[in-house]
Amino acid sequence: MKILVADDDPQMVRALRITLAAHGHDVITAADGREAITTAVAAHPDLVLLDLGMPGLSGLEVIEAIRGWSTLPILVISGRTDSADKVDALDAGADDYVTKPFAADELLARVRALARRTPNAADEPTVAFGDVVVDLANRQVTRDGAVVRLTPTEWKILDVLVRNPGRLVTRERLLTEVWGPQYTSDTGYLRLYLAQLRKKLERDSSHPEHLLTEQGMGYRFSPDTSSAAPEQPDTTS
Numbered sequence: 001m002k003i004l005v006a007d008d009d010p011q012m013v014r015a016l017r018i019t020l021a022a023h024g025h026d027v028i029t030a031a032d033g034r035e036a037i038t039t040a041v042a043a044h045p046d047l048v049l050l051d052l053g054m055p056g057l058s059g060l061e062v063i064e065a066i067r068g069w070s071t072l073p074i075l076v077i078s079g080r081t082d083s084a085d086k087v088d089a090l091d092a093g094a095d096d097y098v099t100k101p102f103a104a105d106e107l108l109a110r111v112r113a114l115a116r117r118t119p120n121a122a123d124e125p126t127v128a129f130g131d132v133v134v135d136l137a138n139r140q141v142t143r144d145g146a147v148v149r150l151t152p153t154e155w156k157i158l159d160v161l162v163r164n165p166g167r168l169v170t171r172e173r174l175l176t177e178v179w180g181p182q183y184t185s186d187t188g189y190l191r192l193y194l195a196q197l198r199k200k201l202e203r204d205s206s207h208p209e210h211l212l213t214e215q216g217m218g219y220r221f222s223p224d225t226s227s228a229a230p231e232q233p234d235t236t237s
Contacts, residue, residue: 001024001046001115002026002044002045003028004036004049005027006030006033008053017029020111032055032057033056033057033058040066047074047111048073050074066093069149076096093152127162127165136159154197157194158201166223167221171219172218175190
């Protein structure tokens, strides 16, 4: 796995390079926020280890910039112990947060956990519907050949739906997989994000052909418009 370590502390970078390389990882580094972004764009790492308190651009700004074009895993490694800092990082799009100092075994376990969430490109299909192509391996969506920018949450919802073509995906399942089991009654989230997805991906968002609502139950992805029933307005709550 290729891992980008973005930290302005040379000793920390050296320690992480030694630890990660010893476990078979290819390590590239960045010493400030701007370099972290340019390196992520140029080198296409599989995972980013990111410090929050870097010069140039802050770690939060780096997370937001990366999330503008990629859903690659981001693990924050920071000396900031305030829960507000952790919440801000996770809300910005980080996948996990480790507080310095940390044990090498804990860090490696978290890296492995994030790696398990990253699909093997050879096993991932490309899903096409209408003028949209969803590349599950690279987690990229194009429409008429142009890249469509999705938020991390929009991608997670779309990912669940397109992996279950033609099948009903209940609201509870979507809420659990995207936000967690404590949010299974917050159906307003789904209505909001499905509306945004339809605006980005459907030919006519007010009459969707592929991202369909099953009233009172959930949602269904229909890649074939010939089998899709006319969609009624989503009034479920």
